[in-house]
Amino acid sequence: MNKRVDFKKRALIPALTASILVAMVSACSNTAAPSTSAPQGSASSAAAAESPSGGKLRVGIVTDFGTLDPAKSTLLIDEELYNNIYDDLIMVTPDGKLVPGLAAKWNISDDGKTYTFELRQGVKFHDGTDFNAQAVIDNWNWIMDKANASPRSSDLVLVQELSAPDPYTLVVKLKTPFTPFLATLSDRTGLISSPTARKKYGDQYDMHPVGTGPFEFVEWNKNDHLTIKKNPNYWNKDYPKLDEIEFKPIINQSQKLNALISGQVDLVDSIPFQDIPKVEKTKGLKLGSRTSFGYSRIYMNLTKPMFQDVHIRRAMNYAINRDEINQIIYFGKFVPGYSFFSTAGWANDPAIKVPYSIDKAKEELKLAGKPDGFSFTYLSANDPQSMQLSQLYQSQFAKAGITMKIEALDSSAITKRTIAGDFEVAGGGWSGMIDPDQNSYAFAVTDAPFNRGKYSNPEVDKLLQQARELESNDERKKIYSQVSSILIEDAPFIFTGYQPVVDVWNEKVQGFEVYPDQLLRFYKTTISK
């Protein structure tokens, strides 16, 4: 019969075609392993004993950028880029100290209200404009102009007057003393854009960012990649070392480690905590981690009658098992905490603690008149890690007889609900900033912008106001400890602890340090072939 022969022939041809195609494809592509472009500028290895220069670094980031204009930015991911194309007036070191950036020297008046900055000279923006005091003033005027609705305007709300008595001297007069002002200038508000570019592009400026930083913007294909290249005229002649950096968003977090191993990227800005043991077992990968300035917490809506009873709030605070959170969610990398102030900053006080005790929780419930517990709804973000955490909270509260229902929504909806006060309990993190005031004031003071639970305690208001006006960090620290104690008594928030910043990279990458503010600074990073 013809049948058998037919079948063989029929199957043979497509199979043959398929294998030829695959062979052709693998032959004419580069090998599947790292598609790095050949590093240029290695002729400058005439500077013999130095680490290699040149090359392209590919960085995998957790999500795509929101905006390239610091004056419009609120997302942490934006800042991971900014410190490479912009310079801050004041910069930070990996252990959290403030050092000169574009501001070479500064002087604060005795009453704490006048700041005089001597700016660095001979610095140019990428478009050739000179950097000077007027450039800073132009940037800040833009931010302070209400028509621009800049989210950074709150950083400058205490500014009364800006002036430039000479081209490189900037004088800032504040309405009241504000010790965290310098820390604010080490953040987005201190990143200075070229006023020429801002004027030229107007509202489209965020597609053509121009700063003074070690790298210049090249192009941004949304969700695909953003490329920056070396600034040959950078004011610090030793830097940068790399020729080019490419940022690639990797949305699926489990792919981050895969991308490192298979060679698609050289460095990633975070990995799921459960992948940390895998990194330690993989050759050729390095992991760096530091505790961040920020914190993770649960907060109650004090306009709801149920949560106006301090005993209910304290019961919840006792019922949370921070060590279990550390083990299950963070694989041991979390630092359990009980206040706004991370161990990474100078205001942390180890004496501030809340014991984990179901017995104490039940006692408080009795005092609240709810010996059999109560139930409430928790507003949770709907991404996998947040859901996991919420479910853990749920099981922990259940041990004290408290029933927690989870309502999962996306971030835009949560923001709207919490601002409108339409929630019972919500949670989340704060990515953290270098000064303790930035991590506490706006969250705890009566009617302050981020105080969504509407907590109000005049004593706390007074103390936090005092702390932002005092000069000495030692004195401020004492006040912050007082505030932390009061917050444990009042328990409007349940602080769970301080998250680690984890970066992982290929051993070919050198000169990279992990910063507690989670930001990426590549000015001295190199990559070998």
Next chain:
Amino acid sequence: MVSYISRRLLSFIPVALILIIFTFSLIHLTPGNPAYTILGQEASEENVKLLEAKLGLDQPLTVQFFRYLAKTLHGDFGNSLFGGQPVLDLIATRIPVTLELALLAILLSLCIALPLGILSAKRPNSWIDHFSRLLALAGAAVPTFWLSLILVFLLSVTVQWLPSLGWVPLSEGVGDNLIHLIIPVFVLSLPLSAMESRMLRGEMLEVLNQVYIQVARAKGLRQRVVLLRHALRNAVLPVITIIGLQMGTLLGGAVIVESIFSLPGMGQLVFDSIVQRDYSVLNGCVLFMGGTILLTNLAVDVLYAFLDPRIRYS
């Protein structure tokens, strides 16, 4: 035929209007808006109000709608609220990715489905029929997410044969482009081929029972001619309909595959615009997707007319 095509094309106008109204209402009814997303953890009552005013979100819904409609009729689809790119530019950069993924996935699915479908029909209940039934079941049931990660683990991490993610434009190398797409295209094609092969098998079996097939055999035609020239041609028509539908869906983007493999396609664009409440981008995408589905369905119907002489449009 021409008047038929023009009528179909004109019918897009009322469809587009319905799409815009529907999308507009749905996304505005969803809690949250771009001001909340942009301000994120730093949102406060005050700065949200300021930003809403700047973005025109404090206007009544009807005002916002007609403003949007007016701009669109003039060809201005607006800009993304996250980064400022014009919506049309954004969509234009995504189309090549999604188009390539869709075409390759359909092609691969046909390479799998055609032989399997034909052979299963030729020898029902043989080992190849059972095998193809199993494969179809697997293809339809296996979750995309899981299969993608397993393949990446085996082929990119355990051995470095294929890249784990990324998109390389054709302009930077055809080989590079294709090798990055091997796993995503395979994962996309599996469920498609499942449906196609089973449908083809069913149609072929029916056709093979027809009298004209017996006549063809009686004429002494070889088995291959009977199967391919006579049976397949008749059996393939419903399969073409399915392919048309699949193409339409694929052109709307494959969100899961795109996000796992970091492929900047339409799926991710639409998904992100919903989560971020990027209204202009979402509306633009919906209109675009509506248009492509309309065009692919029209193409399939016209193709029908060429393949089946019994069908004539007036």
